[in-house]
Amino acid sequence: NYCVVKLTAGWGWRISLSMAAVPAAFLTIGAIFLPETPSFIIQRDGDTDKARALLQKLRGTTSVQNELDDLFSASNLSRAAIYPFRDIFKRKYRPQLAMVLLIPFFNQLTGINVMNFYAPVMFRTIGLKESASLLSSVVTRLCATFANIVAMLVVDRFGRRKLFLVGGIQMILSQLAVGAILAAKFKDSGLMDKDYAFLVLITMC
DSSP states (O other): OHHHHHHHHHHHHHHHHHHHHHHHHHHHHHHHTOOOOHHHHHHHTOOHHHHHHHHHHHHTSSOOHHHHHHHHHHHHHHHHOSOHHHHTTSGGGHHHHHHHHHHHHHHHHTTHHHHHHTHHHHHHHTTOOHHHHHHHHHHHHHHHHHHHHHHHHHHHHHOHHHHHHHHHHHHHHHHHHHHHHHHHHOOTTSOOOHHHHHHHHHHHO
């Protein structure tokens, strides 16, 4: 019996790690087929036709000349910069610098990565069995992978600002809902009804 328990326990982290590697491999393979951005093509090759064709495909229109001219202007300005890392601290670039620093900072501060990291422990604590809690973690990761794919498909069409607004609203509502469910239904014994545990899972996803 001891050997069986030890073998079962030893496989837990292997299964969890293997399942986590599936979406990572999927994203890595997908990145191979991901096209370069128009700005990168202009910066590296200066290939106007290739950049225009890609822009037309992304925007869904042939009227991209103004945006193409802007990309060329930006590329020429970046080539002319002598001390680009020193320039970023100038007053006119402070909004961009603030965004670069504050977006990842507040992303960590929301606690969403902590929730994802400790998802198996949390689901086991609120009433799901160990196998179900591991499966719940896999489900949340698959949802995140699907969201990444959707974001890659729509980001150039709708813009990053809209995605930030929609994503931010979703995060606020979902985290408030998870907190409210845990506060209302989490018992002193450290257990929760299975129905509410699955509701937490759905809300996190």
